[in-house]
Amino acid sequence: MTTFVWDYLREYETERADILDAVETVFSSGRLVLGKSVHGFEREFADFHGARHCVGLDNGTNAIKLALQALGVGPGDEVITVSNTAAPTVVAIDAVGATPVFVDVREEDFLMDTDQVAAAITDRTRCLLPVHLYGQCADMDALKGLAATHGLALLEDCAQAHGARRHGRQAGTFGDAAAYSFYPTKVLGAYGDGGAVITSDEDVARRLCRLRYYGMEERYYVVETPGHNSRLDELQAEILRRKLGRLDSYIEGRRAVARRYAEGLDDTGLVLPRTTPGNEHVYYVYVVRHPERDTIIEALKSRGISLNISYPWPVHTMSGFAHLGYSRGALPVTEALAGEIFSLPMYPSLPREVQDTVISALRDVLAELS
The missing domain is CATH 3.40.640.10 (Type I PLP-dependent aspartate aminotransferase-like (Major domain))
Structure with a gap:
């Protein structure tokens, strides 16, 4: 699968x-x-x-x-x-x-x-x-x-x-x-x-x-x-x-998935999403952070789980915007995030068994890295 x-x-x-x-x-x-x-x-x-x-x-x-x-x-x-x-x-x-x-962006909420x-x-x-x-x-x-x-x-x-x-x-x-x-x-x-x-x-x-x-x-x-x-x-x-007319139910579905991820991954060493005080998060994507991101993603692929990265290339580093003159190191937080963040599956109808599979596989891989 x-x-x-x-x-x-x-x-x-x-x-x-x-x-x-x-x-x-x-x-x-x-x-x-x-x-x-x-x-x-x-x-x-x-x-x-x-x-x-x-x-x-x-x-x-x-x-x-x-x-x-x-x-x-x-x-x-x-x-x-x-x-x-x-x-x-x-x-x-x-x-x-x-x-x-x-x-640049903030370390705590990106x-x-x-x-x-x-x-x-x-x-x-x-x-x-x-x-x-x-x-x-x-x-x-x-x-x-x-x-x-x-x-x-x-x-x-x-x-x-x-x-x-x-x-x-x-x-x-x-x-x-x-x-x-x-x-x-x-x-x-x-x-x-x-x-x-x-x-x-x-x-x-x-x-x-x-x-x-x-x-x-x-x-x-x-x-x-x-x-x-x-x-x-x-x-x-x-x-x-x-x-x-169903937007509120879509949002609640996303928040329910986010809660299960938070409960299942809280003690793993992953940096989980933080909701900024005063905000009500709708979890368009569920972005986590780890310094060994690429190793984790490859290990998950071998288990049949394909994940996304949002986003692996900051816009200022893209060749199409080289004319703007930004050098590496210009936006240190943004650039650090690009090497460490990845997104877990997130949509309201995401089956519970898929959530469990992702949580279990991530826990296993992270335990092997520790």
Whole structure:
């Protein structure tokens, strides 16, 4: 048996009737692009967060890209973010012509070290882009204060944090806008690509609506400002509407798996995830840390267990971003983590017997290393 980090088939069997009904709803609606399902999901996702607007988009990368554009970020600007993230966060910054500026992450929770942000701000800085990594929020109080003091836009990358909260407040509601991915593995995942931006700023929302539709607003073929073809698919929107109503149960399922891992691995020498005080973690991934990570992963492979690493290569070390000029050692915590972290299987329908197999195998391997 090979154990994978993620699998949707068990969940699909449980939800099959509703998913297929969503397909029928869209195909029999008479409208396949920007119809009732997209507009309904936008309204419901905004309401879920207490935001005024949601704009559905084709994927999470474009959600960040178009949000940056709608916030006025472009060529010559700098955007402060982290390197311990999925590459799309940074790809989106590059795509608008801006320059990513990296700060390190904190040892205790792997989130943006907000104590380093002030020193990274220059007269070219236009936006702060924290990543709510692995399922919990960065220190948004500190970032809101910095953004207000320096007149900066604040955009939240919420691709991994659907339903996460900080001091009772939903992720995505602290900044000027928040970008989401609905890639199938996400806490709220579609059956294909999808994304969205939420905001309570009317002007930002209107710009986003234009940007996702070639730059048009009222009439087809009338471009008011050059845009993109970045619309959320009607079918994915309808599926997301159905799944949004089950989001709380998905989160509780992930937390139940996290609790079993914590109980089963607490005394093994693994560094387990730590929830930052004030945060409510949704465990998009369950990331652990050990200095002999590579040995552990190879030993588990020999037992038929395949695990993932989130992420083995910090973005600033990738050849595609060599032009930014970051040398090895520039972000010491991020670089140390890249050699030690790995992810255990995590999704709400993860069978209990798989959890037991992973826990047992890890305990055996770690005992052999001690």
